[in-house]
Amino acid sequence: MKKIAVVYRSKSGFTTKYANWISKTIGGDLLHGKETKIEDLLGYDVIIYGGGIYAGGVNGLKLITGNYEKLKGKKLIVFGLGASPVRPEIYEEVKNRNLTKEQQERIAFFLLRGGFDNSKLTFVDKILMQGMKIYLKRKKEPTDDDRDMLNAYARPVDYTDKKYIEPIINEVINI
Numbered sequence: 001m002k003k004i005a006v007v008y009r010s011k012s013g014f015t016t017k018y019a020n021w022i023s024k025t026i027g028g029d030l031l032h033g034k035e036t037k038i039e040d041l042l043g044y045d046v047i048i049y050g051g052g053i054y055a056g057g058v059n060g061l062k063l064i065t066g067n068y069e070k071l072k073g074k075k076l077i078v079f080g081l082g083a084s085p086v087r088p089e090i091y092e093e094v095k096n097r098n099l100t101k102e103q104q105e106r107i108a109f110f111l112l113r114g115g116f117d118n119s120k121l122t123f124v125d126k127i128l129m130q131g132m133k134i135y136l137k138r139k140k141e142p143t144d145d146d147r148d149m150l151n152a153y154a155r156p157v158d159y160t161d162k163k164y165i166e167p168i169i170n171e172v173i174n175i
């Protein structure tokens with residue numbers, strides 16, 4: 001039996017939902033990324049790391065990428081989730097921003113859709129997102145995605161869906 005860890009960081013609860021679904025489906029240990037040290041992960045065969053995307057970066061991913069050498073020989077899976085829709089070009093952009101070419105050869109990367117809930121953000125994140133709101137409002141030719149994002153400030157959106165974890169589960173099953 002492979003020992004599986006599902007490690008996650010979540011600021012407003014969207015990644016928490018996916019991490020719970022994944023660990024319940026495959027039976028791995030659920031670990032909170034903030035309280036997890038690299039030593040805690042060395043006894044696992046499979047490490048699944050998930051985090052929200054903040055300004056393009058997967059929250060807390062340094063735990064994995066910064067300790068990449070120590071994790072050699074293990075099956076590594078990373079998922080990031082943002083408020084943006086999941087499209088091939090966005091997937092490529094986020095993957096290249098977060099993993100080097102070498103890491104991409106050994107780490108299976110997935111992009112899932114999260115949501116946006118302004119009321120759950122910290123003061124600092126609220127300020128940052130106010131800046132984004134002003135930028136979106138001033139855009140001369142806003143896209144549908146821009147309009148969806150602007151609407152989400154007034155009314156939280158949750159795009160999470162359990163079916164999106166299927167490729168991650170298959171990745172574990174096919175080891």
Ligand SMILES: Cc1cc2nc3c(=O)[nH]c(=O)nc-3n(C[C@H](O)[C@H](O)[C@H](O)COP(=O)(O)O)c2cc1C
Nearest residue numbers: 010011012013015052053055056082083084114115
């Ligand atoms: C300051 C800030 C920056 C963000 N940057 C991005 C981004 O670059 N791309 C994206 O798709 N979503 C972005 N988001 C949205 C979050 O990734 C999204 O709300 C995600 O579901 C949060 O997951 P969590 O609650 O588990 O942390 C950002 C949100 C905040 C507050």
